[in-house]
Amino acid sequence: xxxxxxxxxxxxxxxxxxxxxxxxxxxxxxxxxxxxxxxxxxxxxxxxxxxxxxxxxxxxxxxxxxxxxxxxxxxxxxxxxxxxxxxxxxxxxxxxxxxxxxxxxxxxxxxxxxxxxxxxxxxxxxxxxxxxxxxxxxxxxxxxxxxxxxxxxxxxxxxxxxxxxxxxxxxxxxxxxxxxxxxxxxxxxxxxxxxxxxxxxxxxxxxxxxxxxxxxxxxxxxxxxxxxxxxxxxxxxxxxxxxxxxxxxxxxxxxxxxxxxxxxxxxxxxxxxxxxxxxxxxxxxxxxxxxxxxxxxxxxxxxxxxxxxxxxxxxxxxxxxxxxxxxxxxxxxxxxxxxxxxxxxxxxxxxxxxxxxxxxxxxxxxxxx
Amino acid sequence: xxxxxxxxxxxxxxxxxxxxxxxxxxxxxxxxxxxxxxxxxxxxxxxxxxxxxxxxxxxxxxxxxxxxxxxxxxxxxxxxxxxxxxxxxxxxxxxxxxxxxxxxxxxxxxxxxxxxxxxxxxxxxxxxxxxxxxxxxxxxxxxxxxxxxxxxxxxxxxxxxxxxxxxxxxxxxxxxxxxxxxxxxxxxxxxxxxxxxxxxxxxxxxxxxxxxxxxxxxxxxxxxxxxxxxxxxxxxxxxxxxxxxxxxxxxxxxxxxxxxxxxxxxxxxxxxxxxxxxxxxxxxxxxxxxxxxxxxxxxxxxxxxxxxxxxxxxxxxxxxxxxxxxxxxxxxxxxxxxxxxxxxxxxxxxxxxxxxxxxxxxxxxxxxxxxxxxxxxxxxxxxxxxxxxxxxxxxxxxxxxxxxxxxxxxxxxxxxxxxxxxxxxxxxxxxxxxxxxxxxxxxxxxxxxxxxxxxxxxxxxxxxxxxxxxxxxxxxxxxxxxxxxxxxxxxxxxxxxxxxxxxxxxxxxxxxxxxxxxxxxxxxxxxxx
Numbered sequence: 001x002x003x004x005x006x007x008x009x010x011x012x013x014x015x016x017x018x019x020x021x022x023x024x025x026x027x028x029x030x031x032x033x034x035x036x037x038x039x040x041x042x043x044x045x046x047x048x049x050x051x052x053x054x055x056x057x058x059x060x061x062x063x064x065x066x067x068x069x070x071x072x073x074x075x076x077x078x079x080x081x082x083x084x085x086x087x088x089x090x091x092x093x094x095x096x097x098x099x100x101x102x103x104x105x106x107x108x109x110x111x112x113x114x115x116x117x118x119x120x121x122x123x124x125x126x127x128x129x130x131x132x133x134x135x136x137x138x139x140x141x142x143x144x145x146x147x148x149x150x151x152x153x154x155x156x157x158x159x160x161x162x163x164x165x166x167x168x169x170x171x172x173x174x175x176x177x178x179x180x181x182x183x184x185x186x187x188x189x190x191x192x193x194x195x196x197x198x199x200x201x202x203x204x205x206x207x208x209x210x211x212x213x214x215x216x217x218x219x220x221x222x223x224x225x226x227x228x229x230x231x232x233x234x235x236x237x238x239x240x241x242x243x244x245x246x247x248x249x250x251x252x253x254x255x256x257x258x259x260x261x262x263x264x265x266x267x268x269x270x271x272x273x274x275x276x277x278x279x280x281x282x283x284x285x286x287x288x289x290x291x292x293x294x295x296x297x298x299x300x301x302x303x304x305x306x307x308x309x310x311x312x313x314x315x316x317x318x319x320x321x322x323x324x325x326x327x328x329x330x331x332x333x334x335x336x337x338x339x340x341x342x343x344x345x346x347x348x349x350x351x352x353x354x355x356x357x358x359x360x361x362x363x364x365x366x367x368x369x
Numbered sequence: 370x371x372x373x374x375x376x377x378x379x380x381x382x383x384x385x386x387x388x389x390x391x392x393x394x395x396x397x398x399x400x401x402x403x404x405x406x407x408x409x410x411x412x413x414x415x416x417x418x419x420x421x422x423x424x425x426x427x428x429x430x431x432x433x434x435x436x437x438x439x440x441x442x443x444x445x446x447x448x449x450x451x452x453x454x455x456x457x458x459x460x461x462x463x464x465x466x467x468x469x470x471x472x473x474x475x476x477x478x479x480x481x482x483x484x485x486x487x488x489x490x491x492x493x494x495x496x497x498x499x500x501x502x503x504x505x506x507x508x509x510x511x512x513x514x515x516x517x518x519x520x521x522x523x524x525x526x527x528x529x530x531x532x533x534x535x536x537x538x539x540x541x542x543x544x545x546x547x548x549x550x551x552x553x554x555x556x557x558x559x560x561x562x563x564x565x566x567x568x569x570x571x572x573x574x575x576x577x578x579x580x581x582x583x584x585x586x587x588x589x590x591x592x593x594x595x596x597x598x599x600x601x602x603x604x605x606x607x608x609x610x611x612x613x614x615x616x617x618x619x620x621x622x623x624x625x626x627x628x629x630x631x632x633x634x635x636x637x638x639x640x641x642x643x644x645x646x647x648x649x650x651x652x653x654x655x656x657x658x659x660x661x662x663x664x665x666x667x668x669x670x671x672x673x674x675x676x677x678x679x680x681x682x683x684x685x686x687x688x689x690x691x692x693x694x695x696x697x698x699x700x701x702x703x704x705x706x707x708x709x710x711x712x713x714x715x716x717x718x719x720x721x722x723x724x725x726x727x728x729x730x731x732x733x734x735x736x737x738x739x740x741x742x743x744x745x746x747x748x749x750x751x752x753x754x755x756x757x758x759x760x761x762x763x764x765x766x767x768x769x770x771x772x773x774x775x776x777x778x779x780x781x782x783x784x785x786x787x788x789x790x791x792x793x794x795x796x797x798x799x800x801x802x803x804x805x806x807x808x809x810x811x812x813x814x815x816x817x818x819x820x821x822x823x824x825x826x827x828x829x830x831x832x833x834x835x836x837x838x839x840x841x842x843x844x845x846x847x848x849x850x851x852x853x854x855x856x857x858x859x860x861x862x863x864x865x866x867x868x869x870x871x872x873x874x875x876x877x878x879x880x881x882x883x884x885x886x887x888x889x890x891x892x893x894x895x896x897x898x
Contacts, residue, residue, distance in 0.1 A: 084778065084779065085776075085778065085779030085782060085783050086778075086779045086781075086782040086783065090781075090782040091779070091781075091782065092434075092443075093443075099814060100516065100523070101519055101523060104516075104517055104518075104519055105519060108519075134434065136432075136434030136435075136436065137433070137434055137435065137436050137437075137586055138436065138571075139586075144433070144586075147585075148433075203618060203622075206619075206622045206626075207622070210622060210626045210628070211622055211625055211626040214626060214627075217628075218622060218623060218626060218628055219427070219612055219614060219619060219623050219628060219629075221588060221589055221612050221613075223583070223585055223588060223589050224583065224585065225583075313615060313616045313619070314616055314618070314619055315619070316427075316612060316613065316614045316615075316616070316619050316623075318585070318587065318588040318589075318613075322433070322587070322615075323433045323587070326432040326433040326434050326587055327433065327434060329432070329434075329778075330432070330434050332434055335433075335434075
């Protein structure tokens with residue numbers, strides 16, 4: 001099951017590289033290479049624009065790139081699902097497929113048309129905002145996704161507002177008490193949390209809080225017409241699990257980034273100038289440490305939306321991940337495509353936001369030479 | 370048997386069954402008549418169904434892709450959903466598997482069993498207040514018979530040539546005689562819908578004991594009791610909530626924390642752990658589903674009957690039941706029928722693990738080298754473990770089996786019914802005829818053992834239209850022996866349906882028809898606070 005959908009991978013694997021890539025120097029580099037590449041098309045106007053308003057240029061350029069990326073993603077998903085053994089008709093009917101039934105479904109959905117034609121007709125609809133209807137349930141994809149996406153965002157939002165401040169605060173605390181007991185405790189606990197698979201953390205929480213103590217709500221199913229407080233109590237355990245899973249990563253990055261900056265020459269100079277500790281951190285250290293931290297936070301936020309299928313399954317939470325896995329299992333192409341695009345859009349958007357924030361936070365990037 | 374007796378006793382108590390009816394049904398079920406008298410005397414002492422309460426089920430098998438149209442119901446979840454809101458024409462008796470009236474009050478076959486006349490119940494109302502008419506019934510059956518339909522019951526309905534009304538009676542004309550027709554109409558896809566569901570197949574409006582209150586595919590379904598239900602012996606709880614729980618551990622956690630009353634698909638490996646919870650009851654029911662190892666009888670090297678026999682004797686069935694099913698199952702005998710079917714041929718010798726005989730046949734077959742077995746855990750739970758166990762027991766007979774693990778994704782389209790030796794699963798069918806017609810008739814699409822025997826086919830067709838039960842039973846015995854001794858089927862075990870409930874759930878009927886009390890679990894149980 002897990003191999004089919006967006007998996008748990010991203011949080012643990014991507015951030016390191018991506019974080020490094022979007023460190024301040026390369027953020028500027030992307031902007032300049034971009035302008036060089038487009039330079040011959042739009043001429044000197046674009047070049048002046050880039051110099052004059054680097055931020056606006058970056059946003060415009062990123063938006064353009066993301067459209068291209070989304071297009072590539074849709075092509076890859078389409079190709080990927082096509083490459084899986086069996087088409088919708090055979091997998092949907094499973095063991096009970098008769099040639100007649102398979103034939104009926106194929107004809108009905110136009111699966112007998114050539115590959116490119118099917119892709120183009122889907123693309124034509126998608127460009128106009130029509131994601132079509134699910135092959136399996138024959139319902140509008142947009143409508144169904146709206147519901148599921150809302151659930152996913154609800155869960156991710158609460159996980160984020162708990163974990164992000166907590167992670168940053170703990171990171172600073174660790175710096176403050178660097179190499180002393182609080183730092184050690186924070187490190188060991190966070191390492192343990194990051195090492196345990198998320199489903200295991202989930203099961204542990206269920207075991208203690210739902211089964212043995214009976215204080216938490218389980219299953220975490222939410223549905224239409226459920227009251228806000230009921231929803232909050234339903235998502236308490238999954239939020240706790242997600243917080244434990246993403247916390248360590250962000251906390252450690254905060255700690256490392258601040259430590260890194262604190263050991264640099266200009267901080268030392270500031271200290272020698274006689275500036276107060278708070279002023280040093282706030283005015284001199286933080287702006288330089290914020291970029292990598294924001295990047296890690298962005299990736300973890302993206303993970304909270306698109307990568308939590310295992311947590312959804314364990315807690316019986318009706319989010320996007322489970323929806324997409326269900327769709328991939330039966331090769332329900334319109335649903336898979338729409339989910340894939342939304343996931344990709346989230347990653348692109350959050351990364352862009354992280355880069356922009358990093359630039360805003362750092363005057364050197366705002367005014368490149 | 371006692372479960373069914375209790376069930377009948379409850380009907381008696383509720384005044385839903387008079388003495389005559391009770392004796393009739395008991396006879397059908399083989400309940401000793403002597404007990405009938407005491408039952409009537411003691412029924413007041415037996416537990417009475419309690420009305421009311423909110424029943425919560427945590428079920429595996431739902432997906433966001435589930436369709437509301439009963440014709441397209443495939444998952445375990447939708448199976449129960451359909452049973453809650455709809456009715457078929459005929460139901461099967463929980464313990465004997467005999468057809469009993471539902472929306473059809475009674476039926477009569479012609480002498481050749483090719484024309485059947487059904488009397489449709491009167492005064493039954495759909496959830497929208499419309500009265501059930503013969504027209505609704507005809508339209509429903511027509512929708513499922515349509516070649517273009519995607520109905521899961523299409524295979525069952527193919528044998529019906531003509532559907533018509535004779536006054537207020539339903540007449541079905543078959544392409545050939547079929548003594549089992551009423552049982553075919555128990556198929557869970559064949560829910561009678563207003564105008565056959567032609568107007569709106571997804572409306573989920575039927576005549577069942579519960580009205581659908583809300584439904585979100587792959588997430589949740591809720592139901593309210595239908596106050597106008599035409600039957601009084603069902604629908605005890607006020608409301609039902611079904612929650613999709615595809616994770617086995619989540620189901621167990623939800624049950625043991627008391628968040629749901631009933632869960633399905635308990636992994637046999639964890640049953641013993643679950644049993645320790647004081648509030649939990651394990652509900653294990655014999656079923657017709659079976660785990661199989663299938664060889665293509667027409668493909669080398671399995672076209673060699675001695676090799677097939679050697680492989681059959683190499684199977685340690687007892688060990689399989691103990692290890693793979695943790696004892697929650699029964700050993701199989703290499704034909705796809707067990708005692709839960711009507712007209713089961715008793716007294717066929719049980720095939721046992723016999724390395725000597727296996728070695729003898731293996732030598733006689735002249736085969737050498739490893740035999741390739743393809744498997745995947747989607748074939749049945751722990752199928753890969755089962756294949757390795759089999760590999761070990763065959764090794765003792767000097768037969769080398771090479772186990773190849775295939776990807777689960779696409780297993781049903783690329784391996785099963787394609788490769789000559791693989792593992793698979795068969796759910797039961799309502800009748801022996803159905804089981805054999807689906808998978809052992811030469812012309813069947815799913816003849817997954819490539820069992821091509823004209824004499825078998827002929828016997829199957831003869832048995833189908835034979836109304837004399839004794840003769841029919843004899844024919845089924847001959848057919849069972851053919852499959853057992855000459856077929857490509859190795860059937861080590863029939864799995865039990867293992868479900869669990871909290872102890873407050875009462876009145877659970879162990880229905881041999883299918884899993885979860887044949888899908889009727891929510892309509893049959895009541896809650897005892």
